[in-house]
Structures are given as C-alpha cells and as structure tokens.
Amino acid sequence: MKAMKKTLLAVAMSVAAATGVQAEGISNDVVKIGVLADMGGVYADICGQGCVTAVEMAVEDFGGTVLGKPIEIVSADDQNKPDVGSAKVRQWIEDENVDVVTGLVASSVTGAVTKVLTDAKKIALISASASNAFTTKACSPYNAHWTYNVAALANGTVKPMVESGKKKWFFITADYAFGHALEGIATKVIESSGGEVVGAVRAPLGTTDFSSYVLQAQASGADVVGLANAGTDFVNSLKTAAEFGLTETTDVAGLLVFTPNAQALDPAIAAGMKATTGFYWDMDDQTREWSARFKARHGSIPAMPHAGAYSMTMHYLNAIKAAGTDDSDAVMKQMKATKPDDFFARNAYLRNDGRMVHDMLLVSIKDAASRKSADDIYNIEATIPGDVAFNPMLPECDFK
Amino acid sequence: MIKINKLYLFLIVIALVAPSLVYPVFLMKLLCFALFACAFNLLLGFVGLLSFGHAVFLGTGGYITGYLMLHTGLTPELGILAGTLGAGLLGAVYGKLAVKREGIYFAMVTLALAQLAFFFYLQAPFTGGEDGLQGVPRGALFGLIDLNDNFAMYYFVLAIFIFGFWLVQRTVHSPFGQILKAIRENEPRAVSLGYNVNDYKWVAFIISSALAGLAGSTKTLVFQLASLTDVHWHMSGEVVLMTLLGGMGTIFGPLVGAGVVISIQNMLSGGELGNYIHIIMGLIFIVCVLAFRSGIVGEFQKLVKKNFG
Numbered sequence: 001m002k003a004m005k006k007t008l009l010a011v012a013m014s015v016a017a018a019t020g021v022q023a024e025g026i027s028n029d030v031v032k033i034g035v036l037a038d039m040g041g042v043y044a045d046i047c048g049q050g051c052v053t054a055v056e057m058a059v060e061d062f063g064g065t066v067l068g069k070p071i072e073i074v075s076a077d078d079q080n081k082p083d084v085g086s087a088k089v090r091q092w093i094e095d096e097n098v099d100v101v102t103g104l105v106a107s108s109v110t111g112a113v114t115k116v117l118t119d120a121k122k123i124a125l126i127s128a129s130a131s132n133a134f135t136t137k138a139c140s141p142y143n144a145h146w147t148y149n150v151a152a153l154a155n156g157t158v159k160p161m162v163e164s165g166k167k168k169w170f171f172i173t174a175d176y177a178f179g180h181a182l183e184g185i186a187t188k189v190i191e192s193s194g195g196e197v198v199g200a201v202r203a204p205l206g207t208t209d210f211s212s213y214v215l216q217a218q219a220s221g222a223d224v225v226g227l228a229n230a231g232t233d234f235v236n237s238l239k240t241a242a243e244f245g246l247t248e249t250t251d252v253a254g255l256l257v258f259t260p261n262a263q264a265l266d267p268a269i270a271a272g273m274k275a276t277t278g279f280y281w282d283m284d285d286q287t288r289e290w291s292a293r294f295k296a297r298h299g300s301i302p303a304m305p306h307a308g309a310y311s312m313t314m315h316y317l318n319a320i321k322a323a324g325t326d327d328s329d330a331v332m333k334q335m336k337a338t339k340p341d342d343f344f345a346r347n348a349y350l351r352n353d354g355r356m357v358h359d360m361l362l363v364s365i366k367d368a369a370s371r372k373s374a375d376d377i378y379n380i381e382a383t384i385p386g387d388v389a390f391n392p393m394l395p396e397c398d399f400k
Numbered sequence: 401m402i403k404i405n406k407l408y409l410f411l412i413v414i415a416l417v418a419p420s421l422v423y424p425v426f427l428m429k430l431l432c433f434a435l436f437a438c439a440f441n442l443l444l445g446f447v448g449l450l451s452f453g454h455a456v457f458l459g460t461g462g463y464i465t466g467y468l469m470l471h472t473g474l475t476p477e478l479g480i481l482a483g484t485l486g487a488g489l490l491g492a493v494y495g496k497l498a499v500k501r502e503g504i505y506f507a508m509v510t511l512a513l514a515q516l517a518f519f520f521y522l523q524a525p526f527t528g529g530e531d532g533l534q535g536v537p538r539g540a541l542f543g544l545i546d547l548n549d550n551f552a553m554y555y556f557v558l559a560i561f562i563f564g565f566w567l568v569q570r571t572v573h574s575p576f577g578q579i580l581k582a583i584r585e586n587e588p589r590a591v592s593l594g595y596n597v598n599d600y601k602w603v604a605f606i607i608s609s610a611l612a613g614l615a616g617s618t619k620t621l622v623f624q625l626a627s628l629t630d631v632h633w634h635m636s637g638e639v640v641l642m643t644l645l646g647g648m649g650t651i652f653g654p655l656v657g658a659g660v661v662i663s664i665q666n667m668l669s670g671g672e673l674g675n676y677i678h679i680i681m682g683l684i685f686i687v688c689v690l691a692f693r694s695g696i697v698g699e700f701q702k703l704v705k706k707n708f709g
Contacts, residue, residue: 076669082532083627095423108531112625115535176530205530
C-alpha cells in the first residue's frame with residue numbers, strides 16, 4: 001500500500017516536474033507541521049492542546065495554504081519523556097514527511113528531538129522549553145528558540161532581587177535539563193551580582209510531596225528560596241512552602257511562572273511575587289485581541305508558549321512564502337533575514353544562533369483586591385529589552 | 401516437527417519482507433520488546449518465577465551500550481555485547497539474592513532491587529538523569545555496514561532477535577530446561593530428586609537478565625537514546641502484561657503479546673485516545689486475566705487441541 005503510494009507520488013512528481021507546474025517546490029506537495037507537546041502531564045496547561053490550538057490559529061490566519069499547497073498539522077503527546085518524543089519525531093520525518101516540528105516543551109525531550117531533527121536537516125521551532133542549551137552548547141543551524149529561556153528568567157527575576165539586598169539564595173530545583181540549566185545560570189547571575197548560593201536540593205519532575213525539600217530550604221538560613229521548577233511542580237512547591245510558613249519568614253521566588261499556574265494559586269500566597277514572562281495577554285490592544293480569540297477556542301487565557309507557538313508558526317509560514325520553497329536551509333535563512341513582528345514579538349529578531357530576541361516583561365502577581373476578573377493576575381512592572389534579557393551569542397553558534 | 405519448521409520458515413519470510421511494508425523503526429521496537437518478553441517468559445513461564453523488576457536489566461544493557469558507544473567509539477556489536485554482559489552480571493548479583501525467596505517475596509525482592517538501581521540511574525551523572533543518554537551513534541557493524549540506514553539496522557536487529565529467540569528455545573528444550581519445568585511444577589519433588597533448585601533458578605535468572613540486557617542494548621541503538629523509561633517499574637509491569645496477554649509458558653506468546661501491546665500503544669499515542677492509554681491497557685489486562693487466562697497463544701493452542709487434537 002505504502003509502496004504504491006510512493007510510486008504514485010513519484011509519478012505525480014515527475015509529471016509535475018516535466019510540465020513545470022510547480023516552481024521551486026514544496027516537498028511532497030504539502031507543508032506538514034508536527035506539534036509535539038505534553039498533552040496530559042505537568043506541563044499540559046502550558047503547552048499541550050493549547051499549543052495545537054495556537055498553531056491551528058496561525059495556519060488559519062495564514063490562509064490554510066502556502067504557495068498554493070495545503071498546510072497540514074499533526075500532533076502527538078511526548079509524555080515528557082525523551083524516548084517517546086524522539087521516537088515520534090523520527091517516525092514523523094521518516095514515515096510521514098513532516099517538514100517542521102513545533103511546540104517542544106520539556107527541555108529533556110527537546111534535547112533529544114533537536115538531535116533527530118538536525119540529523120534530518122529539519123527545523124525545530126521551540127516554544128515552551130526553557131533551557132538555553134539549544135542555542136549554546138547544543139546549538140544547531142536548524143533550531144529556532146522562540147518564547148524565552150533560562151537566561152532571560154535569571155536576568156529578569158533574580159538580578160534585581162540580589163541587587164536589592166537579597167544576597168543568600170537556596171534553590172529547589174527540578175531534577176532534569178531545565179532545572180539544572182536554570183539553577184546554573186541563576187547561580188552565575190547571583191554570584192556576579194555579589195550574592196551567594198547557600199545550598200540547593202533537587203526534586204524529581206512531577207514530585208507531589210515537597211515537604212522534605214521545603215524543610216531543607218527552611219533550615220538553610222537563606223534570604224530567598226528560588227524555585228527552579230515549573231508547571232504544577234512550581235504550584236505544589238509554593239503551596240507546601242506556604243503551608244510550612246516559609247513564605248512568611250523568607251522570600252520565595254518563582255523563577256519560571258506561567259499564567260495558568262499563577263492563576264491556580266491562592267492570591268494570598270502568591271501576591272507580590274515577581275516573575276519574568278515573554279508575554280502577558282493584557283499588555284495592549286493587540287495582545288488582548290489575539291488572546292480573546294484564543295480564549296474563545298481554548299477556554300482559558302493564553303500562556304506565553306501558546307503565543308510563542310502562534311508567532312513562530314506564522315513567521316515560518318511567511319518565510320516559506322518569501323523563499324518560495326520549504327527547503328529547511330532556505331527557510332531558516334529567510335526567517336533570520338526578516339524580523340518577526342506581531343502581537344507577541346516586539347522589537348524582535350531571530351539571531352544567527354537561533355535565539356529569538358525580543359522584549360520580555362517583568363510582572364508581579366496581583367493581590368485579590370486589585371483583580372478585576374479571574375484572568376487579571378499580573379501588574380506589568382517593567383519591559384526588559386531583549387538584548388539585556390537574553391544571553392549573548394556564542395561565536396561557535398553563529399550560523400549564517 | 402515438519403509443521404513447526406514450516407511455520408518458522410513462514411515467519412522468517414514475513415520478517416524479511418516486513419520492512420518494505422511497515423515503518424522499520426516500529427518493527428525494530430517490536431522485535432526488541434518481543435525479545436525482552438521472551439527473556440521474561442523464560443523465568444515466568446518456564447520456572448514460575450515472577451520477577452517484578454526486569455526492566456532494570458533492559459535499562460542497564462541500554463545504559464552500558466549507550467555510554468560506551470557515546471564515549472569510546474566501540475563498534476555496535478561490541479557495545480551490545482558489553483551491555484548484555486553487564487546486564488547478565490547484574491542479574492547474577494540480583495538473582496543470587498532473589499532466588500533465596502519464593503512467590504510474592506521473590507517478586508518484592510526483585511522490585512526492591514530494581515528500584516535501588518532506578519534511583520542510582522536517576523542520580524548518577526553518567527546517565528544524564530531525566531534527559532537520558534541522547535544522540536547515541538548507531539555506528540557501523542563490524543566497522544563495515546553503516547547502521548544509520550534503517551533497513552540495515554532492521555536486519556541486524558532481526559538477527560539479534562532470532563539469536564535470542566533460538567537461545568530461549570534451546571534452553572527450554574534442553575535437559576536443563578526440563579529441570580526448570582520440574583521446578584515450576586513441583587519444587588519439593590525436584591529437591592527430593594537431588595537437584596540444587598536454587599542454583600538452577602539462579603542460572604535461569606542470569607540467562608533471562610542477560611537476554612533482557614541484549615534487548616535493551618539493541619533498543620538503545622535503534623532509538624539512539626537510553627532513558628529512565630527503560631528502568632522504570634512501569635516497564636517491568638509492561639513486560640508482565642505482554643507475557644500474560646500473549647500466553648506465558650508458550651513459545652510464541654511473548655512475541656504475540658509484545659506485538660499486541662506495542663501496536664495498541666502506537667495506534668493510540670497519536671489519536672484522541674492518547675490520554676486514556678493506561679486505562680485501555682488496564683482494561684485489556686483485566687479482561688485477559690478474567691476471560692482467557694492462558695493468553696492469546698495459549699487459548700489458541702487449546703482451541704486447536706480441542707478441535708483437531
């Protein structure tokens with residue numbers, strides 16, 4: 001059956017080539033976008049079905065076709081497991097002619113997947129992963145890392161706190177690529193700003209009982225306890241910290257806070273906590289317009305990876321249109337040559353190492369009294385220019 | 401006997417042409433798990449020992465092969481050999497401790513030992529923790545055949561599987577295998593006949609764990625990744641499911657069981673039912689235990705015996 005399909009395809013393609021129907025070429029006559037995300041685990045609210053919705057919106061807004069060829073979306077659940085994710089992506093490329101993979105949540109999965117994609121010369125559009133490895137030590141000419149990264153989080157949230165006199169830090173860290181990267185870069189920022197790290201403890205991804213970790217943090221005598229985790233891990237660890245009275249005696253800083261998690265927290269615990277984010281729905285008319293459309297389809301306000309997924313899919317499709325082909329090298333060149341500009345990407349450009357540099361926001365969580373609606377959760381404190389927020393480009397990652 | 405040979409011939413022909421019809425990586429995954437289930441079946445089906453921590457051998461084989469391939473540039477066949485030996489060695493240690501107990505206590509001891517190893521692999525720096533060992537090169541077989549080609553890799557995996565399958569058959573049908581079955585049927589009688597039962601169990605345990613390690617090593621090469629999934633107790637549960645579903649103590653049971661379980665997972669993972677995968681597998685397990693206890697192959701054999709025997 002498949003062999004027959006292949007033969008048919010070959011015949012169709014040779015006919016097309018002979019008659020010159022098609023100019024430069026969309027491979028297999030379709031642009032296929034794979035969305036790999038966590039559909040049911042700790043990151044499902046951050047980039048699960050919502051990321052699929054965001055990509056669908058981008059494809060619809062783009063018109064559903066590019067260069068006269070249809071755009072298709074396939075999606076899969078990576079269960080936050082590198083083996084599941086990389087096997088799925090391998091199958092997408094080898095068996096289903098997928099052209100680009102987007103979504104990409106847990107940094108451990110993204111690490112494995114980007115290796116498969118780079119080997120196959122296919123582009124990875126990374127929206128929800130935090131580790132900065134994809135544009136530094138594991139950089140590749142086929143990676144585009146969009147929404148944010150750990151460097152932006154550390155520069156945005158940690159640095160001002162150390163400079164305001166909170167010198168001694170303790171970390172509760174998610175025990176995998178993302179947590180290690182975040183703790184590592186935050187430690188560098190703390191030390192270079194004159195602070196010190198008095199200790200750290202590592203909790204497995206998906207830990208439900210944080211009490212022993214919180215007790216260690218309490219005993220450490222730190223000024224600030226940094227939560228280098230995300231998703232429901234962040235929510236659970238902060239709740240436990242509040243239950244043990246840690247939030248009353250010490251500052252607790254969430255280093256990676258997504259809107260659905262901030263929304264899930266009791267304002268009494270979370271009010272005043274500062275966070276760095278790549279996007280907030282209530283920033284201006286443009287963000288409100290898109291977010292209202294997203295909410296109408298998905299049922300909740302978008303988190304930053306959702307907005308990022310839309311923005312990068314749009315930029316990718318625009319690049320195909322401009323380049324006249326879906327060839328990965330040509331498209332990537334085009335993506336770097338044009339500046340993305342939409343409701344999400346402000347003062348933005350895609351750097352040669354694949355880092356999308358754009359304005360980040362420093363926000364604080366509102367208390368219950370000043371919230372106008374259930375979705376009204378942040379005060380925007382400051383805008384952090386992209387070049388300040390993100391790590392500088394490494395010379396060995398300068399892919400032209 | 402001739403009938404069986406025809407069956408084998410038929411299966412081998414199917415296995416040889418399969419990759420041009422079905423996605424080869426899927427077939428390789430299936431073969432790896434089938435080998436793992438065969439190894440497990442050797443213990444559960446033929447000695448009557450339920451090891452509830454067998455994933456640790458799968459994972460250990462995978463980690464050793466992955467680490468060596470990444471850092472020393474061994475050829476794949478040596479990498480796999482090292483992984484297999486490593487898993488066998490671990491099996492020798494764990495088996496020595498575990499065979500001192502029977503029944504549920506044996507299962508609990510193996511589970512506890514496997515969990516010890518799991519936390520070691522979680523924390524040890526060389527395994528990469530949650531990230532796993534990524535980007536393991538497939539290398540070139542004997543330094544000659546490039547395994548990055550999926551077809552070459554498939555036939556290599558098929559050869560490994562056939563070897564493993566043959567070894568299990570050989571073991572089961574040898575005098576040694578007869579004694580294992582005697583132990584399964586009536587242990588006190590085997591003791592009274594003068595056999596040192598614990599040693600027989602121990603050797604069976606080592607063979608089984610080495611074969612599980614072989615499956616894990618091969619899987620690591622196929623997916624170019626060794627991860628915690630393979631040492632997690634979920635995986636130990638999955639192999640129990642495969643063996644019971646296919647029919648424990650039968651020759652083809654584990655093969656069929658692995659085929660069914662992996663195919664169902666593959667079908668469900670992309671679709672709407674992806675979130676319910678564990679519920680569906682659980683239901684299948686319940687139905688299997690309640691309605692057809694000897695598994696698919698076991699029930700089929702009964703049917704054939706009843707009607708044509």
